[in-house]
Amino acid sequence: MERTRVVITGIGAITAIGNDAETFWQALVAGTNGIGPITLFDASKHSVRIAGEVKNFEPTDVMDYKTARRSHRLSHLAVKAARESLNSAKIELNDELAREIGCIMGTSGGVFDMGNQELVIETRGPNRVDPLIIPKLGPHMASGRIGRELGLRGPNSSIGSACASGTDALGHAWAMLRNGDAEIMLAGGTDAMIHPVTVGTMALMGALGKDYNDTPEKASRPFDLHRDGFVLGEGAAVLVLETLEHAQSRGATIMAEYIGHGWSFDALDDAAPDAEGQSLSMARALKSAQIAPDEVSWINAHGTGTPYNDRTETKAIKMAFGEAAAYKIPASSIKSMIGHSTAAAGAIEAVASVLAIRDNKIPPTINLDTPDPQCDLDYVPHVARDAKVDTVLSNSYGMGGQNSTLVFRRFS
Secondary structure, three states: OOOOOEEEEEEEEEEOOEOOHHHHHHHHHOOOOOOEEOOOOOOOOOOOOEEEOOOOOOHHHOOOHHHHHOOOHHHHHHHHHHHHHHHHOOOOOOHHHHOOEEEEEEOOOOHHHOOOHHHHHHHHOHHHOOOOHHHHHOOOHHHHHHHHHHOOOOOEEEEOEOEOHHHHHHHHHHHHHHOOOOOEEEEEEEEOOOOHHHHHHHHHHOOEOOOOOOOHHHOOOOOEOOOOOEOEEOEEEEEEEEEHHHHHHOOOOOOEEEEEEEEEEOOOOOOOOOHHHHHHHHHHHHHHHOOOHHHOOEEEOOOOOOHHHHHHHHHHHHHHHOHHHHOOOOEEOOHHHHOEOHHHHHHHHHHHHHHHHHHOEEOOEOOOOOEOOOOOOOOOEOOOEEOOOOEEEEEEEOOOOEEEEEEEEOOO
16 A cells, blocks of 8 residues: 655754754754753753753743743743744645644643642642643643644644654654645754753763863763763753645745654663664664665664663664664764753754755764764764765654654655
């Protein structure tokens, strides 16, 4: 059975190095660092005091003041990226069209911002608890706030699969389009987890790097021998996915084709990654896309900068592609510049994948000064590379074992 073809017609992003997709992309290929001291809270007592924060953003630029107050930062960022994606796709909403557009977003939700509500109940009574906790902080509000602000009445849901969430959301939207459940979907990820509790618990877990508080520009260093953990980031990205028939019927500019997706689960450990599980998601993505390993132009690596993850992903790429092909395919991690945006990471990386195809550019892995001998693939150190980029495979791995891999190709 011939499946419906799905294409990308619009993109939007807000990150630590750019508040729109084009600014973000130009900063990426320039190797710009977006990591700096935490300003969203007083981190002076923390062992980790740096992050990849979004800068110079006002929620009231994308929604009214009352709605902004009732919304979490993750929703502010999501709406910003969604509005940009529609403008990028040159979609002018009307009542009829808005009824048919759906939205799926990956996010962790705003649970860490709940505050000590039990203490409020104990000291002030249950009538003093925050009545807006669920509509403000629930993970369903990422897609829900987009849907309400834009008036979209198509399918609407949220995905929570840790750091694979953004890529998962894209994959589920892709499947819905192929199954005929919609003609247009907005999909992506958003997260805003730079919070005292998040930073504290991740630091204790050993996931965050602690050695570069005084030199934040050097802190995020995937695949480098001297990496010591990832840098927490934040941001959002939304892509407009359409069936090919619908995109062509309205004369849309097609940025890339979404040709495959693969999923897997490690089924071993709550936190430690597994090479076999990761390789399965890549192998299944290649099979779904009906392409051979040597047809991939660039692997947009998960590349968090933790010692264990980077070694595991390197091994997984070799398992999925075969060592001969793996050594020939450039791979790099944009987390070296923006940090790890958790549930939003895969969606932000998807925007980078689309623009790499557009410009035939592979963004670099900055801070890769001393390659780890166990991370011996072509990880494009320091400087962006001119290359023919026709097909991109992009990896996202959740802390918990969720693996998700998508494949984009130049549209023909």
